[in-house]
Every structure is written in structure tokens, then in C-alpha cells.
Amino acid sequence: MKKKEIINMDELDPQFKYEIASQPGGEHILKCVQCATCSSGCPVASVSDRFNPRKIIRMAVLGLKDTVLREDFVWYCAACYTCSERCPQDVRIPDLMAAVRNIAVKEGCIHPAYKEQGRLIGELGRLYEVTEFENEKREKLGLPKVREKNEEIAEIYSCTGVGKVVL
Amino acid sequence: MSKSEPRIGVYVCHCGLNIGAVVDVAAVAQYAQTLPGVVVSRESTYTCSDNGQRSIQEDIENHNLSRVVVASCSPRMHGDTFMKTCETAGLNPYLFEMVNIREQCSWVHTDKEQATEKAKDLVRMAVAKVRLLEPLEKQKSAVNKAALVIGGGVAGIFSALYLANAGIKTYVVEKKPSIGGHMAQLDKTFPTLDCSLCILSPRMADIGKHENIELITYADIENISGYAGNFQVTVKSNPRYVIKENCRLCGVCAEKCPISLPDEFNMGLKKRKAVYIPFPQAVPNYYLIDAGHCLHITKGGCMLCQKNCPNDAIDFEETEAVRELNVGAIIVATGFELYDATQKKEYGYGRYPNVITNMDFERWVSADGPTHGKVVRPSDGAPPQRIGFIQCVGSRDEKEGAVYCSRICCMATVKQATMLREKYPSAEIYVYYTDMRTPGKGFEEFYQRGREHGIVFIRGKPGEIEEDDNHNLLIVSEDTDSGLILRNTLDLVVLACGLRPPEALEELAQKLHLSRSPDGFIMEAHPKLRPAETSISGVFLTGCVQFPKDIPDTVAQSGGAAAMAAALLTKDEIELEPVRAAVDEELCIGCGLCEENCDYGAIEVKKTEEGMKAQVIEVACQGCGVCAASCPQKAVTVRHFTDGQLLAQVTAALEPEVIV
Amino acid sequence: MKYALFLGCTVPVRTMAYEISTRNVMKKLGISLADLEDFGCCGFPLESIDHTTYLSVAARNLAVAEAANLPVMTMCSACNGSLLKANLAMQDKNTRDEINANLKPINRQYKGTTVVKHAARVLYETMDTIKEMAHPLNLKVAAHYGCHYTKPSEIYADFEDPEVPYSLEELISAVGATPIPYENKKQCCGGSVMGIDESVSLEMVREKLSHIKKAGADAMVLVCPFCDVMYDINQKRIENQAGEQFGIPVLFLPQLIGLALGLTPDELGLKMNRVSVRNLLKTLGDGNEQK
Ligand SMILES: Cc1cc2nc3c(=O)[nH]c(=O)nc-3n(C[C@H](O)[C@H](O)[C@H](O)COP(=O)(O)OP(=O)(O)OC[C@H]3O[C@@H](n4cnc5c(N)ncnc54)[C@H](O)[C@@H]3O)c2cc1C
Ligand code: SF4
Ligand code: SF4
Ligand code: SF4
Ligand code: SF4
Ligand code: SF4
């Protein structure tokens, strides 16, 4: 028999909910009434047990900060906005997920897939590398060349400090 | 000022710990003692207690006080109490001033030192003002001993009957062609499952017959003026084009009428004609013609109804009638409107035939409904075997502008599910809910019986309803209790729509100068202590116009509103507040700005021997001060709030040293 | 009308068919396009990393267009959503000041005036002309709206209905084809979960393809390169994994419209579609011959 895990509430972080509420996108977390409109229509929750937006909000409100940041489930939200359109309390779930991810990044828990995307964008100015090969192919098709590199984004990274995280 | 120096008594209240825990009351009282004119200054635990009041009265006698200041709670709580205290001791009650050091000080501050300083400031300001107050006398006005009830739903019906039975002449004005309101549309009522019209229609009939009641239906309130004890109300009733005395309800007219329209009473599920009776038990019980759709009235010709009526009851000459009613009290009972479910597009109401509202359900299940009481799938008339209810549609929904819970829809659903269970013992019934709310006598028991009858309650609100080619409804939802995602195919879905303030309420509220709470319903005078009164004296409230409630609560509130109205109407005269505007005719240049700005029509520019001058209609004036603020000549003052009095207060606030 | 064409990251590398068809259809409709070489990533993935960085990167593009005094036409729905969301945020003075401070070192400033429209929206707004010019296509087409083309509704105040979307189906009808309803039409393609848990995204794609198959559509039409990667580029893979055959041709909206406007398969890049469109073209050809 697998022993049931009991959570000691005094070991949780009651500040976590306020931390989320102070992030852009996370402002409405405390309005949630757990009605399950979000999880009922969520296309990801309907195919995967790893993800349930309502439960993530619940865990955050309870203060399960470590679990929420270290497990990878917050990264499952597809930001499809289905739930956000319907949430009766205007919780703006995908924005809230982004806010939690922003906190995770600050706590050193960035998901490797996003770290890689962030790196590419910083280094190239775009998500997919454009080489001479691509530009030749484009030319053959009669499409204009695209710039291979855009340095301006790296500049922005150094202003906001994101470079330290992803580069 | 040549008058002798005023003798002021100051009383600073602890209000138990409400004030005392934050403000150093003793220090404030000591400080007050140092202010000019203050002869006694005391602290007390509860100034409003008998002891506290007696101490004020003794001081008035022993120290010959000519002014009193009490620093305690809000004047809304105890202003009247202390005015009476002064009056009983022989001091004119308008020589009293109240300082709020609770709501405006101790309850909103935590820093004791600063709160104490603020309390001192407030007391100093009051002392500065009280010195300049003048005695005022209350005027009396005769009470018109009739009442008006606006709205003829169950709320209006019961308050009118209570008043009429107490011997008070009562007018009932109803917008629709019949009284009855939403209760008349219900089939059965929770939690006892009494037949709704069986219990309501005898009372409706009483309204029609009562010697003290005059019923005016199909009518609109055009204008309301006046004040408690003496309102003038203009009512316009629309022509029905049918002569009441002649109509025998034979229905020949409707048979012949070529115009077919959705029947509002049946939520558009049935048709009615342009000449019709809203429902068989309607009061008044005779036909009417819907002028907006009648061929003859809109285009000319037709008149089939008139030609065929065996009783000569159709009269196209009838015109609208305008009446003036004089009443002493008004009860507002205009009820609610159902949330418009087409707004929730994800549930497809209006697009999917088998998605209906809770009010539609009441008509489907009624013997007078479209199928004589058989609940069917609207798309194909088949008996439904899998039925879902979705709760909180348009309630508890910030995005739809209603944060509140509509209070009746959980119970209405349990009722409807129970009725379905009786009709279709083998049907599967699912209720999708967020929280089930059943606080009421016998309610939880009723809900429990529902569960025992096998109705399945699923905690989780569906995001969306989809429809397949056969108009079956598909719902995917989370069951939060088990954590499972469930996919359900249903024959019929009932949306538990919430209750909204009627759209036309805005206009009526403006005519009556009533405030509305953020939820849009009419604001009561006090949420706990004066739930059946409004902020306007002489105007009372009952039923869903104040907030969603069920029938038992509505009837109880109607009793309260009627009792309060009767208490006013059984007096011969009432006292009028003397805090009103007064015009200094010498300064007035007759510009009319005051008249333009007064919301109550209480100030008028009239021709006098000295030219055009503003004059206050004392009985109508509410003392709001808008006229005084708008007068460019400073010719208008509001007694008890004169410029001099207010400026003294402001000066005392800004310059502690100069108080005299 | 002239727009600055915002290609984003995916289109110019992975879905050139979308680009060719868009350019040629716009040309046919008399809408001119400018290429601004300073455009870069729209910022979408960065929203999950750092909100301020995301806004700055998105606003940079808006500033580029503002300086050129041109409205922006996007092709990727994620780009469209990302730019419009940032545009809305940048209407607030404080946010604008904060973000402009990050743009200062690269000598850019955004005042907040740029208009952003999805290419499909531009086509929808040109529907009357399309109707006039179209040779009716005898096809049953399933519309896939995806997410960011209609949501969040606060950035699409005057366009589309997130619960009952209509523009693609109206366009399908405008070119004489029949829009086919299917279960769970608004379901997301799952593209952004691909890097997190492939099995989840692929299952989402499988569900949709089987719903469309069940509804009997000849093709599906979509308006986003991300969605295309999921349904077209990954279709074979999913068929292999799931042991289920779909064979549903996936067209970009401009490819469908282009066919009706008489553009050649080459002008529409149809050869580059992964799921073969040969049978589809044959059906169309046969239909036309019969007429
Ligand atoms: C689906 C449903 C089921 C319900 N089931 C139950 C139940 O089983 N048991 C229960 O206890 N309660 C039930 N209720 C609640 C019940 O309907 C209300 O408690 C009751 O109707 C409130 O009565 P009312 O008079 O305040 O309002 P209403 O019934 O709305 O009556 C208001 C009246 O005022 C009139 N009016 C409106 N504006 C004006 C105006 N400007 N001038 C003149 N007249 C005006 C209207 O025409 C109407 O006749 C149910 C409600 C719903 C929606
Ligand atoms: S829909 Fe909104 S209120 Fe309901 S559970 Fe989800 S976040 Fe909470
Ligand atoms: S936005 Fe995220 S949480 Fe909401 S429905 Fe889409 S995937 Fe689920
Ligand atoms: S035909 Fe005449 S009497 Fe009969 S219901 Fe109509 S109006 Fe009344
Ligand atoms: S005159 Fe009007 S009400 Fe009478 S039968 Fe004709 S349409 Fe009907
Ligand atoms: S009574 Fe029940 S259904 Fe109605 S709003 Fe309240 S919780 Fe929701």
C-alpha cells in the first residue's frame, strides 16, 4: 500500500497567493470560487491528468508554492483562452499561468523548452534560425530574403535582465 | 453676535471599546473643556444608554446649557436619540451637534495618537459650529390617508391586502394587463410543492374585489411629486379597447383575430392573438387588444373581433386615461426580471432548441403550458430521458455584472428536478452546480429528498454545451468531487437563470429619488434595521425589487412594508424636518439657477412685487442644499447648514487657535 | 490599402506555402504589402518568461510599424494575439513609459497608434470582392479557427465571437464551398504544449482530425502556421502512432480563396502541403469539367 501523503499546512507558504496577485496577469487569483468552468472546458485537462487549471489555482491559494513551481504542470497551459472567456469571476487563467511561470523563472525553475526558446530569440531575434539555405530556398520561390539576425532583442534582454536567465 | 455667550456641554463616548480602544477619550474630553464656551465636558462608556442621556439632561438643567455636542457614532444611528434627549430637557433639539468619531475616526484608524488628535479636531469643529446654531421649529403637515402600491406581483398583492384590511384606501398600479407577477407563471412552489396559482389566485381575486382597493392595470407611473404624507402621482393607463362590463370571456374575438403572436405569459412557447387574455385567472378578468400588433389599430381595416363579439364589448374609441392620485405613502414592489440567457453564448440558449431556462420549464410543466404539462424535448416532442440543470447562469458572475447569488435558483432547480423525477421515474437527472444554497425552512430537507430520489448533483460548472445533428446536447465537465472529467449526452438542459433588477427600474427610481445598491436593486434605508424602508421618507419596499428572495420572504417583507406604511397613514399629521432652504429675497436676482438644479421641484422663481424672486416650497424641500450651492448671489441658505455655520467649522479645522 | 506584412518566426521558415499564397491572393485583391526588415519575434513565448520583456519585444515591432506609418498584417494567430495584447497594454500611459524606457537604448519609441490585423480578417473585410471574383469551389470544408484569432475577446472587441465564431465559415461559403460543422470545433491545436509534453498535443490533434474525418470534410482550412504544423506537418506521424488513417488535406485560408480566384497551384504553394492535395485538386477539376 502506498502511504497517503498528508500535507502540513504550517509548512506551506501563505504569501504565495499574494505574490501571484502582485504579478501582471495574476491580479484576480483570489476571486476564484472553484466553480470548475475552466477545467470543464480546458482542452489540455480533457486529455491529460497532469494539468487542471482549477487545481493549480487551488494549490496556489493553499500555499503549495514548491509543488506549483517545481512540478512542470503550470507549463502545460496552451494559453488558448477558452477558460478565460468563460470564467465567471474574470480570473484570466492563462495570464495567471503566465504570472506563475514568471515567478518560477525568477526562482530558477524555468522549463527547459522555454529556456531554449528564450535563448534563440535573444541570440537571433527569432525563434527559428534563418540561414543562407533558407534564404536561397525563399529566393527560388520568389520570396524576399529575411534578415538572419536581429540584435535589438538582445539589447532589450540586457535592459530587463532576462539575458542572465536564458542566455 | 449680540446674544449672550453660549453655554456648551460636550460628551465624548467610548462606545465600549469601539471608540475607546483607539481614541484616548479622556484626553479628548479634557481638551474640549478648554474650548471657549464649553462649561461641562464629560466622557461616558455608552452615551446613548439611559445613564448617559440622563447625565446630559441633568447638565442642561443644572448648568443651564444652551448647546450640546455629542462625539460618538454616526448621526444616522443616534442623531434622533440625542435630539430627543435635549428636547425632553427643554433644549431646542436643533441646538445640538453630533460628531462621528467612530465610523470616521476610530474604526478607520489604527494609530492611537493621531486618531486622538483627529477626534480633538472634529470636536473643536463641532463646538465652533454649535455656537452659531439657531433654534428651529418643526412644522406639521396633514397626512393623506391613502396608499399606493406600485407593482402587482405577490409582493404588491400582499402589501395591498394588508393595508386594505387595515382600513386604508389603497391603489395598486400594475404595468401589465394582469396582476400576479412571476408567481402566476410558476407551476408549483418549493419546498412544499403547492400549486402556485391555487394559492395566489384567491388573493388576486381579493385585490379585484376589495372595497378599499382600486386596481389600475396596464398602466405606467408618469410622475411623482410631494413628500411623506402627501404624494401626488400621475398614472397613465393604456386603452384595452374592450369594455370590462360587457366582456363575457367567450373568446370569439380571439378565434377570429388573424394576428398570432408569441404568448409572453408562456415565455413565447405558445401563441396568443392580438385580442387576448393573458391567462385564464388574470385579474382583471377580461380581454384586451394589443394595440402594437392589432391590424385595425396599426393599419386600419379588419375589426373582425368587433364584428364577431356577441356582447358588443370591443370599443376602438377607448383612449388612454391619465389620473392623479393623492396618497400619503408609497410601496414599491416592482419585482425582478429573469437573466437573459442568450447572453451566455457558450450555453447556446436561443440556438439549441433543447436548452431551456428555468422559467421556460415552469411553463412546460404547467397544465396551461404548450403541452398541457408534459415536459418534452422542444426539438422533437420526445419525453426526455437524460436531463441536466446548470446552476448560477448569470448570477455569481462578475463578467455578466452580477456578483450576487440570486438565492432562489438552487431551490427552484431542486423543485424542478423533483417534479421531473415524479413524471419520469426512469429518467437520469444531473444538476451541475458550484455551491448548493438551501438556507430556508424545510429547504435542506427538500434537497436531501432530491438526492435520495437519485438526482445526481455534480459539483462543477460546464464550460460549454455542444449540440449534435439530432439536437442532443453534449456537456464535458469536471466533477470536482471525484476529480474526473465527465462527458454527458443529454436530451434537455435547463439553465437556472438568475434574477435581475428590471430594466425600467432606473426610470422609476429616478422619479422616486431612490438610490440603488451596486447590484442594481433598490437600496433599503438600512441593510439590517430598516429593510422595508427606503432613503425617502414615506416610500417603502418589498419583494424582489429590493433583492432576490423567495415567496415566503417576499410575503413577510410585504407585511413589514404595509405595517410601516400604516403607521405613517394612521397619523393625522406628520412633522416635517425644518432643515430646509430659505431665500433672502433682497439678494435674489431671480436668475432661476436654483430652480433648474433642484431635483425635487422644491424651489420656484415667481413674480413678486419686487420682481422675480425664488420661493421655497417648504413641504417639498429635502434640505439637500443644491440650490444654495448654485445660487450666484448667495441668496439661498439651508437652515442648520448656513454658510456662517459651515465656515466656522472649516476655519476651526484649519486654524485651531481661532475658534471664536 | 497597404499593410506592413508581419511574418513572425514560423511562417518564413516552416510554412512558406502560407506566405506565397497570402502574398499572391492579396496582390490579386489589390492589397499591397510592404516588408519591413526590422520586424523580429512577436514576443509570444516570452510572456511565460518575463512579462516586461515580452511587452518590450512586442512593442518594438509596433514601434517599427508606427515609424513606417503602416498598419500591420499578421499571418500567425499567436503573433496577432501577442501584438494586439501588447498594443492594448501600451495604451496605458504608465506601462508605455516603462516599456519605452527599455526601447530607448535601441532608439525606438512607441506612441500607441499602430493598427494590427490578421490576414484572415483582412480577407473577411474584403469578402464582397472575393464573392464577386470567385469561381465556386465544390468542396466540403471544416474550419479550424484556433485560439488567438478570436480570443481573448477583449483584444477583438469589434471582430469575431469567441463562442460562436463565424468569419472563416462565411469566407468558405463566399467561395462557394460548404462549411462542415464538426464536434468540438473550437478545440485548440495544442501547439504550445508540444515542447512540454508531445503526447498531450498529439492527442489533441488526433481528436480534432478524427472529428473532422467523421464529419466527412474534403479539407480543413486554417489561419495559423502553428496550427498547420500540428495538423498538416504532424498528420502522418499521428496516423502512424494512432493507427488511424485521416488523409485530410490542410489548406491555409489564402490557398482556398486563391483556388477560387483562379490562382495556379504554384502561386499558392500547394506542392509544399504535406498531406497531398492532389485528389482535392482532381475533385475540383472534375467538378469544373462537369460544369
Ligand atoms: C424560475 C423561477 C422559479 C421560482 N420558484 C419559486 C418557488 O418555487 N418558490 C418560491 O418561494 N419562489 C420561487 N421563485 C421566486 C418568486 O418568483 C419570487 O419570490 C416572486 O415572484 C417575487 O415577487 P415580486 O412581487 O417581488 O416580483 P414579481 O413577481 O416580479 O412581480 C413584480 C410585478 O411588478 C410589475 N411591475 C414591474 N415594473 C413595474 C412598474 N414600473 N410599474 C408598475 N408595475 C411594475 C410587474 O409587471 C410584476 O407584475 C421562483 C422564481 C423563478 C425565476
Ligand atoms: S472558471 Fe474561474 S472561478 Fe471558476 S474555477 Fe476556474 S478560475 Fe476559478
Ligand atoms: S487557457 Fe490554459 S487553462 Fe485555460 S483552457 Fe486553455 S489550456 Fe486550459
Ligand atoms: S368576444 Fe367579446 S365578450 Fe367574448 S371575449 Fe372577446 S371581447 Fe369578451
Ligand atoms: S381588429 Fe385587431 S384585435 Fe381585432 S381581430 Fe383584427 S387584428 Fe385582431
Ligand atoms: S441560488 Fe444557487 S444557482 Fe442561484 S445564484 Fe445562488 S448558488 Fe447559484
Ligand code: SF4
Ligand atoms: S435644498 Fe434647495 S435644491 Fe435641495 S430640495 Fe430644497 S429647494 Fe431643492
